[in-house]
Amino acid sequence: MKTYNDVLKLLKQFGTYIHVGKRLYDMELAAIELDRLAKSGLIDRKTYATAKIILNHEHEEEQRHPLKLQQKKHIRRNKVMTDQKLIGVDLGGTTTKFAITTADGEIQQRWSIDTNVLDEGAHIVPDIIDSINEHISLYQMKPEDFEGIGMGSPGSVDVKAGTVTGAYNLNWKTTQNVKADIEAGTHLALTIDNDANVAALGERWRGAGENEPDVVFVTLGTGVGGGVIADGRLLHGVAGSAGEIGHVCVDPHGYLCTCGNHGCLETVASATGVVRVAREMAEEYSGNSSIKKTLDDGDEISSKIVFDAAKNGDPLAIKVVDRVSYFLGLALANVGNTMNPRYVVIGGGVSAAGEFLRSQVEKYFKQFAFTNVRETTEVRLATLGNGAGVLGAARLALN
Numbered sequence: 001m002k003t004y005n006d007v008l009k010l011l012k013q014f015g016t017y018i019h020v021g022k023r024l025y026d027m028e029l030a031a032i033e034l035d036r037l038a039k040s041g042l043i044d045r046k047t048y049a050t051a052k053i054i055l056n057h058e059h060e061e062e063q064r065h066p067l068k069l070q071q072k073k074h075i076r077r078n079k080v081m082t083d084q085k086l087i088g089v090d091l092g093g094t095t096t097k098f099a100i101t102t103a104d105g106e107i108q109q110r111w112s113i114d115t116n117v118l119d120e121g122a123h124i125v126p127d128i129i130d131s132i133n134e135h136i137s138l139y140q141m142k143p144e145d146f147e148g149i150g151m152g153s154p155g156s157v158d159v160k161a162g163t164v165t166g167a168y169n170l171n172w173k174t175t176q177n178v179k180a181d182i183e184a185g186t187h188l189a190l191t192i193d194n195d196a197n198v199a200a201l202g203e204r205w206r207g208a209g210e211n212e213p214d215v216v217f218v219t220l221g222t223g224v225g226g227g228v229i230a231d232g233r234l235l236h237g238v239a240g241s242a243g244e245i246g247h248v249c250v251d252p253h254g255y256l257c258t259c260g261n262h263g264c265l266e267t268v269a270s271a272t273g274v275v276r277v278a279r280e281m282a283e284e285y286s287g288n289s290s291i292k293k294t295l296d297d298g299d300e301i302s303s304k305i306v307f308d309a310a311k312n313g314d315p316l317a318i319k320v321v322d323r324v325s326y327f328l329g330l331a332l333a334n335v336g337n338t339m340n341p342r343y344v345v346i347g348g349g350v351s352a353a354g355e356f357l358r359s360q361v362e363k364y365f366k367q368f369a370f371t372n373v374r375e376t377t378e379v380r381l382a383t384l385g386n387g388a389g390v391l392g393a394a395r396l397a398l399n
């Protein structure tokens, strides 16, 4: 326990959620609650003493520099004072997911439709507009009941213009004016961002990120994507490419990447990347191995087959997972040294390998991270699965 946030987390464990919004008042409430817990013997004396020291220190700081902390409070706001609802849209190549949430991210309704990519994706935006309008009237609500719509999209998103370019899995061959069209069709404001950034926001808000202001998210799927939240803000960079963790170079002499460079993280840590590493290592491997046998028989393997084999003790699969974890740990340690986030969150289909993968990535992360980063940045698994997209999209509608 080191920070005021840790004290609040401790209280949360006992079912007390303190956030009135006035920091001094919040701290006083927290102190009363701590006294109560200590008196009833629910927390030990040492924990109580540490928490008290932190609270007293924060209290003094708040009185001394109210302005500085006022700014902090603004960034850290957990609760938003609005009754308006949010609509999150997670646009994908096969399905489009929707959710209506409260301003705090409680999902009230969710549904999905098939993404119709026929006719160069010309039906996608009209289908989304119809579906939103239908559901708003189905629930007997009005556009005024909503703060706005947030949306995650594949492809390259121009956040300011609200356009999407190069979303080939949607069959969009030209730049699409998604924001203008959906706003005109629903009479609601739309904020759009790329799908990895949106999933990062979702995990940070309601998932493994615990709404901390500094969270890095990496998603391991058919590709490797990422999103970086620093001081509570999603980073975009000058041209929208901040957080492209999939193209962090982990091996300058490595495989050719779809981006034209060699040895990007994506070439070894995406679902196809893991299979590629397994194929190459199988060629040099002479021992007994189920995945080597499968490959020698001319059959296909998947990243899941590799992880399952490793969990079952297959010696080649263990080496493959070790190598993939090495590359992931290396890339994430470099990102960690740049951002020093509270959490590095690993999500996406490949992360279904779970704690088995996480612990090995963490081993290499710790090996390559700067001392202070090693001690303060934690490698975690995502908790929202593919629900991160709609939730993050809804969060976007608050901005």
Ligand SMILES: [Zn+2]
Residues within 6 Å of the ligand: 246, 247, 257, 258, 259, 260, 261, 264, 266
């Ligand atoms: Zn690349």
